[in-house]
Amino acid sequence: MKRVSLGDVLTRIWKNVFIIIISIAVFATASYFIAKKYSKPSYSVSGQVMLYHGHLNKFDNLSGDIAMMPTYAHVITDSKIINEVDSNLSQHAGYHYTADELTNMVLATPAADSVVMTISVTNVDNKKMAIDIVNEVRNVTKKRLNNIAGAGNVRILGPIKDTNVETKTVFSKSQIMEIGLILGLLVGGLIAAIKGANLHAREEH
Amino acid sequence: MKRIRWIDTVRGIAILAVIVGHSLQQTDNGLLNQYIYAVHMPIFFILSGYLYREKGYKREFTNGLKNLVVPYAFTALMVIILGLLTPYSFHILKAQFPDFQSAIKGSLYGAGDVGKYAFFQNIQPIGAIWFLLAMFLAIQIFNVLMRITKDVYHREFVRFVFFSTCGVVGFEIGQVYLLPWSLNAAFLVQVFLYMGYLMKKWRLPYKISWLLLLISFGLWTVSASQGFLSVVTTRSPNMLVSIVGAFGGAVCLIQFGKWLSRFKKMGSFLQKCGHYSIIIFCFHLIDLDAFNVGGVLAARMNNSVGPNVAAIIVIVYHLIIPLMAMYTIKWVPIVRSIYLSREYPFLKRSIDNSK
Structure with a gap:
């Protein structure tokens, strides 16, 4: 051959x-x-809230508030808040997540040595919905966190813009x-x- | 080798169209110029594709150096020398390059237009003779691709894909960088070279019917009316429309050229222009880059008589230097060998001596 x-x-x-x-x-x-x-791309976005007692400029309870931040973070991702967020969002067109899914998507992270809490959502399949979820978590936190955990005042920080949304595939x-x-x-x-x-x-x- | 009359006529029309196009840019830059720009560069590449014959790599390279790169280098040198004489010229001359260093850099880079350049910044474009370097590179690429696809199965399908891919690559690179020696344009024009090759293969110039002519004119019109095609920067409002339009324009020019070839005086004048198109082209570039007269004349005429009359005057002016060169260069030793190396070679071949 x-x-x-x-x-x-x-x-x-x-x-x-x-x-x-x-x-x-x-x-x-x-x-x-x-x-x-x-x-299909997934979208992530985050927004901030501030949690404090009394007047911020007097720094009365600042160290106590900072110490409580990890606790508040757990409460924010607890079913008591997440279920209400889920219930409110279920009226939005395009929202199709269950409360359990939402629990896995929402994250609350305290900023180091600060009373600022970052609330973020990941793996959302719609850009606008990602923003809506974070806004709704912030709203419910503002309304309910004091009743649930005695967090005092909850102030929502800056609005979330389209440009803050991260896209990942x-x-x-x-x-x-x-x-x-x-x-x-x-x-x-x-x-x-x-x-x-x-x-x-x-x-x- | 026997010259084909209608090809020289079409080349003559095209080279005069280049001068008219540049003149109109200075005066009345409208739809007529869009028609010219839609076809005046592609037609040269289409005709080269039409005349393509397979050659060895070395021979093609050497031919390209002699017929394209040497005239380019000499013309660039003329522009640089005339630029250096500017201060003593009573405003007749102008310097294309601000200094000697940028002149050398600009000439070596061979950019045809302002843009974002690869490897270097602040390059001053040399102008219209980018075409010579792009043609040199384009023919080398074309010859390589034609040769390596000679023995493949379904040859024309493979070639069509290869040349289209080259076109896409050239177009895409041009959106980012203008490469040295207009390499991006050299890739883009593979489409035109192949178009010319297919025209020859199908004997299209001898089969142009009234219907084909009408459709071709329609395609050319669509391409022209969408805006300017710039081959050197590979820019067009829609490159695909421009490529199809260039085919239409080429068919129209070929038919027009064949028709004009029948007229004795007009035909022979255009054939002469076509035959000596490289001289016309290079001296037109010298006129554009080194002489101040055209620009000043255009500005004054635009203001005093309006763009239409100004266009005619500026066209007539821009024809003077290239046509003078066309009629006289063949009497000037050395220079004629630079531009017409086939007819007046520097060294006579040994085969001639042995006879």
């Missing part, structure tokens, strides 16, 4: 380059539609399409090589 050099293999693959082109086109088209269907559309292109190249190359080898075998016979 005649030995085949690497140059022969590459020449045969190259001769069938049209297969690689078609393969790339097919995979790129398929990955485009897959990306369109499955690559596990695989972006371009990443999926790049994978599709590379797969197309590999599969096309493989088919071209096999086709070239078959032709070579036939020529030998």
Whole structure:
């Protein structure tokens, strides 16, 4: 049997380059539609509230308030507040989460040595809904936290803007399409090589 | 090699259109100029694709150096020298480059227009002769792709994909950077070169019917009415429309050229312009870059007689230097060898000596 050099293999693959082109086109088209269907972005956003007793400028209970911040953080993500947020939001068009799902999405994080609490929401599939959820958690916190945990005054800090929203995708559309292109190249190359080898075998016979 | 008359005529029309286009930019920059810009650069590449014959890499490279890069270098040198003479010219000359260093940098970079340049900043564009460097690179790329796809199965399909991809790559790069020697334009024009190659393959210039002519004019009109096509910066309101429009414009110009070839005086004048198009082109660039007269004339005429009459006067002025060069360069040794290396080679081939 005649030995085949690497140059022969590459020449045969190259001769069938049209297969690689078609393969790339097919995979790129398929990955485009897959990306369109499955690559859904998730949105995260956060807003702040301030929790304090008495007058802020007198610093009466500041150290006590700071010490209580981790407790308030737990209460904010507790079902007593989250259920009310869920109930209020259920009237919004496009809201489809359960209270349990919402509990996993909402996070309350105290800022270090401060009475400011950051309330954030992650993995929301709608930009506007992400903002609405954080605003609603802040509103319910303002209304209910003092009754539940004796947090004193709750002041909502600055409004949330569209530009504050972070967008994240596990695989972006371009990443999926790049994978599709590379797969197309590999599969096309493989088919071209096999086709070239078959032709070579036939020529030998 | 025997010259094809109608091709020289079309080239002649195109090179005069370049001068008219640049003149109109200074005066009456409207729809007529959009028609000109839609086709005046693509047609040169389409004709080159039409005349393409496969050559060895080395031969193609050497031919390109002799016929395109050497004329470019000489023309750039002329612009630099005339720029240095500006202070002694009684305002007749102008300096394209602010100093010698930027002149060298600008000439080596070969940018055709202002833009964001790769690798360097503050490059002063050399102007219209970007075309020579882009043509040189474009032909090398085209020859490589034609050769490597010669033996593949479904050859024309593969070539179509390759040349279209080159076009997309050139267009996309042009949106970000203007590369040295207008490499982005060289990639974009692969589409036009291949268009010309297919025209030859299908013998299209000999099959132009009235219907095809009408459709082609329609495509050209759509392309022109959407705005300017700038090949050097790979910019257009819609590049796909511009590419299709360039095909339409080329078909119209080819038919027009074939028709004009029948007229003895007009035909032979245009053929001469086409034959010596590189001289017209380079001396037009010298006129634009190094002479102050055109700009001043355009400004004064625009103010005094209005843009329409000013356009005619400025066109006539801009024709003077290139046409004078066309009629005289062939009598000037060395310079004629630079621009017309095929007809007047520096060194006669040894085969001629041996005869």
